[in-house]
Amino acid sequence: MLIYHHVAADTPRVSSVTAAELRQHLQYLRDNKFDVIGLDVLVNQLKQGKPVADNAVVITFDDSFENNFTTAHPILMEFGYPYTIFISPGSIDNRVGPVLSWDQVRTMAADGVLVANHAMNHEHMTQREPGETEAEWLARMEQNILNAERRIKQETGQSHQWLAYPYGEFNNQLEALVKRLGFIGIGQQSGAIGHSTLLTRIPRYPAAGQYADLANLAQKLRTLAFDITDYLSANQQIGTNPPTLRLSVNITDFLRDQLRCYAGPEILEPKWLNDNTFEVTASKPLNRGRSRYNCTAPSLSKKGYFYWYSQPWLNQ
Template sequence: MRIFITVILLFSLILPAQAAVMLIYHHVADNTPRVSSVTKEELRGHLQYFKDNNFQVIGLDLLIQQLQQGLPIADNAVVITFDDSFENNYTAAHPILMEFGYPYTIFISPGSIDDRVGPVLNWDQVKKMAADGVLVANHAMHHERMARPEPGESEEDWLKRMEQSILQAEQRIKEETGQSHQWLAYPYGEFSNALEALVERLGFIGIGQQSGAIGPATKLTRIPRFPAAGQYADLKDLAQKLRTLAFTITDYLSADQVISANPPTLRLRLEIKDFLPQQLRCYAGSEVLEPVWLDANTFEVTASKAVNRGRSRYNCTAPSLSKRGYFYWYSQQWLN
């Protein structure tokens, strides 16, 4: 076994990672909430790091094409995205990204732009960005919470309302920019099994805010993204996330964000080829969760205490055998 692992590690420097990392930004400013912001200097530092370390910054359109068609994913691929339609995406971020020549995507809520809600882009700015090659995609019509019905709302009425929000936003984007990619970034990263089913039925791709790498088996209604703002803007933290791999998950047995029990149980079935099962660890905050293996490919974890109200997460990792310094990473967001 030791000889086998040693041979794999000798080849690790030439093996492609077969994984992409998608980053999510919001504000690019020094006078906005730090938790969702990077400064212009930090953004420039990130882009320079990608360039200096031979990361391939690719468009989300190329990544989606590779996933849908089963094509190889570019080694060390990075996808850049922005959420929430903020005007500083145009005034601060756009010139820097154009300077580096890097493609990126903005997820916008057309209703917020139409109604001038907050410091948001206007349509002239969106059109100028689109003309420069920026991909413009769907963040729901009014940035509403989408994962579950409102109190007193039936599931049927909720699903109709969500369908209307998705399709109306897509239509407004097409009217203003000519683009219609059918990619939905869930507001707040919140979704549920029922919402995923709707997204799939409508022919859309669903993109979350749970952290993790993207690989050939990534489910196209819950594509993960790593945050790159606030405390996560530090290059040491970001550098490790850029060197993550995607678990090959074959069944999400118990992984609905909307919890039915507290603490919730995460149960996944996955392929085990490039990591040792005994090295897989999950975390609920600072608590280490020892996986319970139900069979050779299925594990579950449950925290010892109830998760907090609102959003919380379990994160699961395992070191790669074939890629020195790389870790498999999966994050499960919970909505309580």
């Protein structure tokens, strides 16, 4: 799954692609016979336990930016590719920044675009207000999610119950709430999607900024999801710093000694606790904010493909 934000030449490069770059990406998908499917198709496959094809690609946009309508939408319609926009209804209602109007959202929806939930006002959902208890915070987040979903349905008639976490920030408690509400949770950590992907933290590859380069994107499109049998220590919101990632994985299609993990430029040597369980820990505490460990291993059965898992960390 790919994530875009701005499609413009005059917006922050870190979250932008130009119209020419977006067109180049889509042409690459077409030329190399990737199957661009809707997020609804992917979610149904995951819910039903059906395999996700290696060449399947889902296209998504976050943050309700107006250039998604004025620039990206005509290009995607030209290619005939389905896609999803994750919007924050409060930002649209209050005209916060260069955001879509509801008329534009309704036009996109009428053209077949899937419209989904990005929280009411694009807030940092894991942050509690001063003096707020965990129960109070969870109740506030529940209303936030449900009110945003209700507002989207009022304006578009759509209610998919998919939540893309703003800034890609979540924790175990928020994941549990999303699951209890019957929603699908979607992050911003990179990674491929497979049958063991948690439906409260589906990954997406960024396709903007430094990742807009086609060579970089082409590599990401040829990745596989690790078959994770147990997420033993993978809460995004860290306690101990540096955090330890501990996973149990099926290793039948890669060699244990070829598994590599990274914390930025630092190579993390996996410590195998048994035949299928490993852990990695960075040598230094993580900086405040968001960071990641990335783990990869070459596939034995699919030449040129790598398994890829990204663990997001949130140090508040």
